[in-house]
Amino acid sequence: MSTQLQINGRRLRVDAAAETPLLWVLRDELGMTGTKYGCGVGLCGACTVHVGNDPARACITPVGALDRQQVRTIEGLGQDRIGRALQAAWIANDVPQCGYCQCGQLMSAAVLLRTTPVPSDKDITETMAGNICRCGTYDRIRAAIHEAARALSV
Amino acid sequence: MSKPDAPASQSWPQAGHRLSRRQFALAAGGAVLTVAIPLGAQTQSPPSPPGSAPAAPARPPVDRAPGSFIRIGADGTVTFLLPTCEMGQGIHTAQAMILAEELGADWTRVRTAMPDQVTPDYRLPMGQQRSVGSFGVRFWHDPLRRAAAQTRELLTLAAAGRLSVPPGSLAAEDGHIVHAATGRRVPFGDLVQAASTLPVPQNPVLRPAEQRKLTGKTMRRLDTPDKVTGRALYAVDMKAPGMLHGAVRLSPVFRAEVESMDPASVQGMPGVVAVVAVPGGAVVVARGWWQAKQAADKLVIRFKATPNDRIGTPELEQRMRAALDSGVLPAALQRGDMDAAFRAPHQVVEADYAVPLLAHACMEPINCMAQARPDRLDLWTGTQAQDILLRDCGAAGGYRPEQVYFHNAYLGGGFGRKTHAEAAIQAMLASRAVGGRPVKVLWSRADDMQQGQYRQTMMCRMRAALDADGRIQGLRVRVAGPQMGRDNGIPLTNGVADGMSLTGITDMQYQIPNMLVDHAVVPMPMALSPWRSIANSFTGFFVEAFINECAAAAGKDPLEFRRQHLQGRPRMLAVLDRAAQSAGWGSPAPQGVARGIAVVESYGSTVAQVVEARLRDGHVKVEKVHVAIDCGRAINPGQVAAQMSGGVVDAMSVALRAKITVKDGRAEQSSFGDYQILRMGEEPEVVTHIVEIGSPLGGVGEPCVPPLAPALAAAASALSGRQVRRLPLADSGLA
Numbered sequence: 001m002s003t004q005l006q007i008n009g010r011r012l013r014v015d016a017a018a019e020t021p022l023l024w025v026l027r028d029e030l031g032m033t034g035t036k037y038g039c040g041v042g043l044c045g046a047c048t049v050h051v052g053n054d055p056a057r058a059c060i061t062p063v064g065a066l067d068r069q070q071v072r073t074i075e076g077l078g079q080d081r082i083g084r085a086l087q088a089a090w091i092a093n094d095v096p097q098c099g100y101c102q103c104g105q106l107m108s109a110a111v112l113l114r115t116t117p118v119p120s121d122k123d124i125t126e127t128m129a130g131n132i133c134r135c136g137t138y139d140r141i142r143a144a145i146h147e148a149a150r151a152l153s154v
Numbered sequence: 155m156s157k158p159d160a161p162a163s164q165s166w167p168q169a170g171h172r173l174s175r176r177q178f179a180l181a182a183g184g185a186v187l188t189v190a191i192p193l194g195a196q197t198q199s200p201p202s203p204p205g206s207a208p209a210a211p212a213r214p215p216v217d218r219a220p221g222s223f224i225r226i227g228a229d230g231t232v233t234f235l236l237p238t239c240e241m242g243q244g245i246h247t248a249q250a251m252i253l254a255e256e257l258g259a260d261w262t263r264v265r266t267a268m269p270d271q272v273t274p275d276y277r278l279p280m281g282q283q284r285s286v287g288s289f290g291v292r293f294w295h296d297p298l299r300r301a302a303a304q305t306r307e308l309l310t311l312a313a314a315g316r317l318s319v320p321p322g323s324l325a326a327e328d329g330h331i332v333h334a335a336t337g338r339r340v341p342f343g344d345l346v347q348a349a350s351t352l353p354v355p356q357n358p359v360l361r362p363a364e365q366r367k368l369t370g371k372t373m374r375r376l377d378t379p380d381k382v383t384g385r386a387l388y389a390v391d392m393k394a395p396g397m398l399h400g401a402v403r404l405s406p407v408f409r410a411e412v413e414s415m416d417p418a419s420v421q422g423m424p425g426v427v428a429v430v431a432v433p434g435g436a437v438v439v440a441r442g443w444w445q446a447k448q449a450a451d452k453l454v455i456r457f458k459a460t461p462n463d464r465i466g467t468p469e470l471e472q473r474m475r476a477a478l479d480s481g482v483l484p485a486a487l488q489r490g491d492m493d494a495a496f497r498a499p500h501q502v503v504e505a506d507y508a509v510p511l512l513a514h515a516c517m518e519p520i521n522c523m524a525q526a527r528p529d530r531l532d533l534w535t536g537t538q539a540q541d542i543l544l545r546d547c548g549a550a551g552g553y554r555p556e557q558v559y560f561h562n563a564y565l566g567g568g569f570g571r572k573t574h575a576e577a578a579i580q581a582m583l584a585s586r587a588v589g590g591r592p593v594k595v596l597w598s599r600a601d602d603m604q605q606g607q608y609r610q611t612m613m614c615r616m617r618a619a620l621d622a623d624g625r626i627q628g629l630r631v632r633v634a635g636p637q638m639g640r641d642n643g644i645p646l647t648n649g650v651a652d653g654m655s656l657t658g659i660t661d662m663q664y665q666i667p668n669m670l671v672d673h674a675v676v677p678m679p680m681a682l683s684p685w686r687s688i689a690n691s692f693t694g695f696f697v698e699a700f701i702n703e704c705a706a707a708a709g710k711d712p713l714e715f716r717r718q719h720l721q722g723r724p725r726m727l728a729v730l731d732r733a734a735q736s737a738g739w740g741s742p743a744p745q746g747v748a749r750g751i752a753v754v755e756s757y758g759s760t761v762a763q764v765v766e767a768r769l770r771d772g773h774v775k776v777e778k779v780h781v782a783i784d785c786g787r788a789i790n791p792g793q794v795a796a797q798m799s800g801g802v803v804d805a806m807s808v809a810l811r812a813k814i815t816v817k818d819g820r821a822e823q824s825s826f827g828d829y830q831i832l833r834m835g836e837e838p839e840v841v842t843h844i845v846e847i848g849s850p851l852g853g854v855g856e857p858c859v860p861p862l863a864p865a866l867a868a869a870a871s872a873l874s875g876r877q878v879r880r881l882p883l884a885d886s887g888l889a
Binding site for chain 2: 129
C-alpha cells in the first residue's frame with residue numbers, strides 16, 4: 001500500500017503495509033537511521049518523533065495512520081529555533097555518552113519547550129520520564145533543557 | 155583511509171587497505187605511502203584475565219607500529235585509528251587527546267576511526283583486541299603516546315632536512331613543525347612524504363608534563379555533534395548495497411536446540427527471502443526488518459527438551475543456599491591461622507548476602523551485519539571483542555583471521571554484553587544462505603533480554619572474628635554460584651579460584667591477618683557474561699555491606715572502622731576521606747536523611763561513595779551521592795565525572811529494582827516494563843571529586859559501579875531498621 005508522508009517538510013511516497021510501524025519505514029525504506037529502535041513497544045522513547053505538534057513513538061505508530069501528516073524526525077530537528085537551541089545546549093553540556101537514546105531525548109525535549117517555554121524540574125521529569133538513558137545522563141539532559149530554555153527566552 | 159564524505163568523528167578505513175604492523179603508513183592524498191621499518195623482537199606480556207590487577211608499570215614497551223594508530227594526509231588531516239570501541243565511555247576522545255598532545259596535532263582537525271582488521275598492535279596484554287577491564291586509558295596510554303612520539307620525531311627529522319636546521323631546534327605544535335628562532339612553520343601534511351622514507355625512531359623522547367595542552371583538561375567529546383543530529387552511525391544503522399534484514403527466532407529455554415522447523419510456514423509472507431537454521435534457532439531473512447520479524451514470530455519451530463525446562467529462580471536460589479552449607483572445599487585464598495582467629499573471638503559477625511541475575515539491556519539491542527563471501531567475511535558491528543568474533547566466526551564459518559574485516563561502529567551501550575559472537579554468527583550464516591548478500595541481523599528487545607549472557611547470580615556467606623578493639627582478626631568468605639570466568643574460557647587461578655567470580659574478595663584491600671575464601675560452585679543453565687565491573691559488581695556489595703555490619707557490631711563509625719583496617723592503603727584512604735569530607739561525614743544528616751559509605755578498589759582505581767537517601771512512601775529515594783575517585787591522572791576530567799554520575803545511575807537501577815528471574819527454564823523479563831531502569835526524576839545529584847596523589851593510571855568506566863550498592867544498602871538499612879542483605883531493594887519492599 002502507498003502512503004504519502006511529509007517528513008521534515010519533504011513530501012515522500014512510501015510503499016509499505018499500512019500496519020508497518022513508522023520506525024521501520026524511516027530506517028529501512030527511507031534510510032533515515034537517526035530514529036532508533038530500542039524496545040518496539042513504546043517503553044523507552046528512543047524512537048520519538050513528532051507527528052504534527054505531538055510526540056509519537058515511531059515503533060508503535062502505523063504508517064497507514066500518517067497519510068498527509070507532518071512528521072518530524074531528528075534529521076529535521078535543526079530546522080527550527082527550539083531544535084537548534086537544544087542541540088547547542090546538548091553540545092555545550094556534552095550530554096551524550098553512548099548517544100543511542102539522545103535523538104529521542106532531544107525530540108521529547110523539543111515538544112516540552114514548544115508547550116512549556118520555561119519548564120520547571122517537575123515539568124522536565126514529567127515529559128522526559130518516558131525516555132530511558134542507560135548511560136544515566138539525566139543530570140546533563142536536565143541541565144541542557146534549562147540552558148536551551150534560557151537561550152530561547154532572550 | 156577515511157572516506158572524504160564520512161562524518162568527521164566516525165570514519166573507518168576502506169576494507170582492503172590493510173597495513174601490516176611492520177609498515178609505517180602515512181597517507182598522502184589518495185595514495186598510501188608505506189615504508190618497511192625495522193622493529194625489535196615483539197615483546198608481548200603474558201595473558202592475564204580481565205578484572206585482574208593492572209599490569210606492572212615496569213613492563214617492557216611493546217613494539218607497535220606507529221602507523222597502526224596514526225595516519226596523516228597530505229592535507230594535514232590527522233586520523234587516529236583507535237584500538238578501543240566507543241560505547242559511551244568517551245574513550246575515543248580520551249585516546250585522541252593522548253595521541254594529539256604527544257604528536258602536536260591540531261585538535262580541531264583530528265579524526266577518529268577504528269582499524270578494520272585485528273593485528274597484534276591492537277591487542278591488550280591478554281592477547282586479544284577487546285574493550286574490557288577499563289583498559290582504554292590505563293593500558294593504551296603508554297603505547298599510544300609512544301606511537302605519537304615516534305611520529306612526531308619522524309616529522310621533525312623531515313622538517314629539519316627541509317629547513318636545514320638541527321632537529322633539536324624544532325617543536326611540533328598545532329599540526330606544524332615550528333622553528334621558533336625564525337618563526338618558520340611547516341604543516342605536517344607537507345612533511346608526510348619525506349617522513350615516510352625515514353626509519354622509525356625506537357627511543358622517542360616523550361613530552362614533559364609542562365608541555366601538556368590537552369590531557370588533564372576537560373575537552374568536549376569529539377562524537378557529540380554527530381550524536382545530537384542523528385548522523386552518528388551505530389552498528390544497527392549500517393547499510394550496504396543489496397542488504398537484507400534478519401530477525402531471529404531462538405529458543406526461549408536456555409540452551410535448547412532446535413528439534414524441527416518448517417520454513418514453509420512463513421514462505422510467501424511479505425518480503426520473506428529465506429529461513430536459515432542457526433545455533434539454537436533460526437534467522438528469517440526479509441527485505442525489511444519488520445517483515446522479517448513478523449515472519450519470525452509466525453515460524454513453526456520446535457525445540458528439544460532440556461534438563462532445565464522446569465527450572466526457576468526458587469530452585470536456583472535453593473541450590474545456592476544449600477551450597478553455602480557445603481563442607482570443606484578447596485581454598486581459593488588462605489592466609490594466616492583461621493582456627494586461632496576464631497578460637498576465642500571477642501565477637502563473631504555473620505551474614506549471608508544475595509544478588510540476582512542481571513541483563514545488560516543496552517539501548518541498542520544485539521545486532522550485526524555480515525557479508526560472507528567465500529574468501530572474505532565483512533562484519534559491520536559494534537563489538538567489544540574483535541578477537542572473540544574472529545575465533546567464533548572462524549570456527550563456525552571457516553574464515554581465517556586475515557579474511558575477517560571489521561567495520562566497528564559506535565555501540566549503543568556495551569556494559570560487557572557486546573563481547574559475544576551470537577549475532578555475528580547468525581548474520582554470517584544468513585548471508586551465506588542468500589548467496590553472499592549482506593544480511594543485518596537485529597534482535598528484538600525481548601530477544602536481547604531473554605537470550606542469556608547475564609551477570610551471574612551469587613550468594614555469599616561472611617563470617618568475621620572481631621577482637622576486643624573491634625578489629626577483624628579472621629574473615630571467612632564463601633561464595634556460592636556459577637563460575638562466570640570459567641564459562642568464558644578464563645583459566646582458574648591455582649586451579650580453584652574463578653577470577654571473574656572472586657575478584658574483589660581475594661584481592662580485597664582490608665588488612666585482615668587471617669582469611670579463608672572458597673567458592674561452592676553451582677552451575678547455571680544460562681550463558682553468563684561480563685557485566686560492568688564484572689565480579690566487583692557483587693563482591694563490592696558483599697564485602698562493603700559486611701564491613702558496614704562489622705563496624706556496627708563493633709560500635710564504630712563505618713568510616714573510622716575502615717580507616718583502622720586500611721592503614722598502608724593511601725589510595726583507599728584518600729578517596730574515603732575526600733568523599734566523607736564532601737558529605738560532611740560526622741556531622742548530623744538533615745532530618746529524615748540517612749547516609750551510607752563504601753569504598754572499592756577495582757580496575758586499578760579506588761572509588762569511595764557516600765549515599766544520602768530518605769524514605770518516601772516507604773521507598774528509598776537517593777538524593778545525593780558524593781563520589782571520590784583516584785584513577786591516577788584524569789585524562790579528560792569532565793568524562794571521568796560523566797562516568798561517575800552515569801555509573802551511579804546504572805548501579806542504582808540494579809540496586810533498586812532491576813533483576814532477571816527464571817521460570818520454566820526461561821527469563822521472565824522481556825522489556826523495560828519488567829526490567830526497570832532508572833528514569834528521569836530518580837537521578838540523584840552526584841558530586842564527583844577527582845583525587846590525584848600520583849597513583850598509576852587506573853580505569854574509570856567500571857570502578858564507579860561497585861561502591862554504590864553497599865553504600866545505598868547501608869542507608870536503606872538505617873532508614874528501614876532492617877538489614878538489607880539482598881539486591882535489589884525491591885525484594886525487601888524498599889523500592
